[in-house]
Every structure is written in structure tokens, then in C-alpha cells.
Amino acid sequence: MLAETGLTEVAKGVFELRLPIPFEDGLVNVFxxxxxxEADLLDCGMNSDESVATIRAAIAHIGAKRLRRLxxxxxHPDHYGAAGSLAGEGMADLYIHRLEVPLVNxxxxxLEHLVKEVHRYLLVNGxxxxxxxxxSNSQRALSQLVKTAEASVQLDGAELLQMGRRQLRVEWTPGHSPGHICLYDRxxxxxxxxxxxxxxxxxNIGLHPQSTPDPLHEYLDGLRRMAALEPELILPSHGRPFTGAPARVKVLEAHHRRRLEQAVEIVGxxxxxxxEVALELWGPRSNFYExxxxxxxxxxxxxxxAVEDRVTKSVxxxxxRWTPA
Ligand SMILES: [Zn+2]
Ligand SMILES: [Zn+2]
Structure with missing residues (x-):
């Protein structure tokens, strides 16, 4: 059972569970x-019978009878997909940042309105x-992996939440998604x-109809805030737990700085x-989602x-259109 679910105690009373997903590296970590x-859960994988059954088995395995909060x-489908199977009337309470709530429906x-809006967004961007x-239709496939649930609590960020027997602070870190949050056990x-x-x-940090207007600056700002916490251990949703947040943040910042310089050069x-800029940066990609x-x-x-006034944006x-400043 332990081997089957990949259930690992990563800290006292905290269990990492690795669930299958059909993209990225093929696994999402939930906690x-x-x-x-009672048990509390951070993220829930996509909605499939197998994935939800794995979560239920893990809850029973750690000796809990009931999921209290999610x-x-x-x-994103790999983090929120099974929400409707685990939270809602008579089930767990769902906690989610308020900027994510309006994105769900x-x-x-x-989907029709958003598909139209995305279609237009694609055309105006070349x-x-x-x-x-x-x-514009590639979103439809992803919606199959999701069963939605209504939020019981909408978070602003900076709340202290009880998760298991721990107190975790909500750290609002927009960029990858407008209401993305991290949880920090001080x-x-x-x-x-x-x-x-x-x-x-x-x-992926993207500007699109559902993003905030300047996601890259927000993202980089959030990275620096998380590095300043100097966490002992980082438990990510994809990949293995790691240490050294300041060093990792430096690498990510350098990666984006390089991309910014390349984009200036391409516009030049x-x-x-x-x-056109995307094709120059990443080459022609075969996969529509990519x-x-x-x-x-x-x-x-x-x-x-454009915000830094290094290129000119005309609409x-x-x-x-993007031209040299
Ligand atoms: Zn995501
Ligand atoms: Zn993910």
C-alpha cells in the first residue's frame, strides 16, 4: 500500500502523495x-476514479476517517481537478485564493465565451x-480532467491556516496563476x-485573457519574497523536495533575464x-498546448x-504590435 501510493512522510505528520497526470513530468505531488x-489536503490531482481512490486510500492509511479541508x-487541472469529488456539501471545505475563483467557471x-476570447487574443497577437x-479549442480537453467545487473560504493571502497539527501561513505568489498560493510553516x-x-x-508565466496584466514582474517579486523566508526545505508540486531557495531563485531570475534580453533583440x-517572437524564442512547436x-x-x-519602457506596445x-522603444 505504501509503495502503491508512493506515500512518504516528508515531515512529522505531513505525507507526500504522488498522483499521475497526463502532462508535465507525469506526476503531481499533493500533501x-x-x-x-481528521486530515487536511493541499492540492488534489486531476479528477479520475483512480486518482481519487488513491487519495482516499492514503487518508485511511494515515489513520484518518474524514477529510476536513482541501x-x-x-x-490548474493537476492541482484542482478532483476538488468536486472531495469538497462541497457533506465533504471537505475548499480553501482557495479569491483571484482563482472567477477563473473556474x-x-x-x-467554456464558449473564453474559447471565443482566446481565439481573438490569438489573432491579434499574430x-x-x-x-x-x-x-483556441485546446482548452476543451483539459476541462475533462476537472470536477469543480464551490469555495468555502476565499483567501486573500497572509492567513494562518491549521493544516493537520501545523500552522501554515498563506503566501500569495501570483504569476503562474493570478491567485497562486504557497503555504509556509514558519x-x-x-x-x-x-x-x-x-x-x-x-x-510557465503567461500573459493571456485570464492572467493578471504583468505576471512576470509579479512572479519574480514573489520568488524574491519566498527566498527571503530562507526555508529549510521546499516541497514543490513537481519534482523532489529540495533546499537552497535563494540559489534556485537566482537561477530562475537569470533564466527570465536572458529571455527578456532575447526578446529585446528579436523585436530589434x-x-x-x-x-513571431515566440517562434524565434522556442522554435516551431508540434504540440498545440505547448x-x-x-x-x-x-x-x-x-x-x-513594455512596463520597463524597453519596448513599445501599440494596440x-x-x-x-511590439517595436523598439
Ligand atoms: Zn500550474
Ligand atoms: Zn502543476
Missing amino acids: LFADGE VVTHI PRYVE VPASEAEVL QDGLLFAGDHMLPELSP RGKQTAW KRLALQEALAHLQAL TPDSV
């Missing part, structure tokens, strides 16, 4: 916090019409980092749309450059 007959770092329930049609220096700080991957060569992420990421960097109803 169970024990408190006698806290979600952000509403358009993304997973009433995506050819034939590709925009396919790319007593033992444990940082539950979600997708904000990963040991190997640089999380006369590439005016974010789509293409969209590349466009979003290029836009986040261009927007940061009309039909186009967004």
Missing part, C-alpha cells in the same frame, strides 16, 4: 496533513487564422511551493507580433519589457 481522525494552490464549465482555430521552515518554485522546471530585428504556452510566455516577457482592435 496530506494528519490530525487524529486547500488548493491554484486551479469560464475555464471548466461555460497567430495565423488556421492555427488560431485549433489552438516553525519548521517548510515551504509548500506549489508550481511557484520547482527544482528543475521553470513554471523587426519582429512585431508576439507569435504552442499556446510559448505564446503566453513570450507575451509575459514583452509586457514586462488597435485588430492587432498588438
Whole structure:
């Protein structure tokens, strides 16, 4: 059973459970916090019978009878997908940052409006019409992995939450998603980092219809705040637990600084749309999902450059253009 679920006690009373997902590195880490007959859960994997059964088995395995609260770092399918199977009427209470709440319905329930909005966003950013049609529909597949639930508590950030027998502080870290949160256990220096700080991957930071207006600056600011906590151990949602937050943050900052310089150079060569810039930065990508992420990421960097007044952003109803400042 232990081997089957990959259930590991990563700190006293905190259990890491690795659940299968159909993208990224194929696994998402969720965390169970024990408190006698009750348990609390941070993130819940995507919604599938197998994944939910694994969570239920893990709850029973640590000796709990009931899931008390489910806290979600952000509403991406690998973190929020099974929320509707675990939280709601007669089940656990769902805690989520308030900036994530309005993203749920358009993304997973009433998709038509967002699909249209994304289609338009793709066209104004230079995506050819034939590709925009396919790319704007790529969201539909993801919505199959999600069963939504209503939030019982909407977080602002800076709340102290009881998880198991621990007190964790909510750290609002926008960028990867507008209401992304980390949880910090000050007593033992444990940082539950979600997708904000990963040991190997640089999380996708994108400008798109559901993002905040300047996600890259927000993201970098959040990284520096988390590094300043000097956590003893970082428990990420993908990859293995790691140490050395300040060093990891330096690497991530350098990565984005390099991308910013490349984007300035590409715009300087006369590439005016974010789509052209994305193609230069990442090359033609075969996978539709990856293409969209590349466009979003290029836009986040261009927007940061415009905010810094290093490129000029010009908009009309039909186009967004980036030129040297
Ligand atoms: Zn994510
Ligand atoms: Zn993730």
C-alpha cells in the first residue's frame, strides 16, 4: 500500500502523495496533513476514479476517517481537478485564493465565451487564422480532467491556516496563476511551493485573457519574497523536495533575464507580433498546448519589457504590435 501510493512522510505528520497526470513530468505531488481522525489536503490531482481512490486510500492509511479541508494552490487541472469529488456539501471545505475563483467557471464549465476570447487574443497577437482555430479549442480537453467545487473560504493571502497539527501561513505568489498560493510553516521552515518554485522546471508565466496584466514582474517579486523566508526545505508540486531557495531563485531570475534580453533583440530585428517572437524564442512547436504556452510566455516577457519602457506596445482592435522603444 505504501509503495502503491508512493506515500512518504516528508515531515512529522505531513505525507507526500504522488498522483499521475497526463502532462508535465507525469506526476503531481499533493500533501496530506494528519490530525487524529481528521486530515487536511493541499492540492488534489486531476479528477479520475483512480486518482481519487488513491487519495482516499492514503487518508485511511494515515489513520484518518474524514477529510476536513482541501486547500488548493491554484486551479490548474493537476492541482484542482478532483476538488468536486472531495469538497462541497457533506465533504471537505475548499480553501482557495479569491483571484482563482472567477477563473473556474469560464475555464471548466461555460467554456464558449473564453474559447471565443482566446481565439481573438490569438489573432491579434499574430497567430495565423488556421492555427488560431485549433489552438483556441485546446482548452476543451483539459476541462475533462476537472470536477469543480464551490469555495468555502476565499483567501486573500497572509492567513494562518491549521493544516493537520501545523500552522501554515498563506503566501500569495501570483504569476503562474493570478491567485497562486504557497503555504509556509514558519516553525519548521517548510515551504509548500506549489508550481511557484520547482527544482528543475521553470513554471510557465503567461500573459493571456485570464492572467493578471504583468505576471512576470509579479512572479519574480514573489520568488524574491519566498527566498527571503530562507526555508529549510521546499516541497514543490513537481519534482523532489529540495533546499537552497535563494540559489534556485537566482537561477530562475537569470533564466527570465536572458529571455527578456532575447526578446529585446528579436523585436530589434523587426519582429512585431508576439507569435513571431515566440517562434524565434522556442522554435516551431508540434504540440498545440505547448504552442499556446510559448505564446503566453513570450507575451509575459514583452509586457514586462513594455512596463520597463524597453519596448513599445501599440494596440488597435485588430492587432498588438511590439517595436523598439
Ligand atoms: Zn500550474
Ligand atoms: Zn502543476
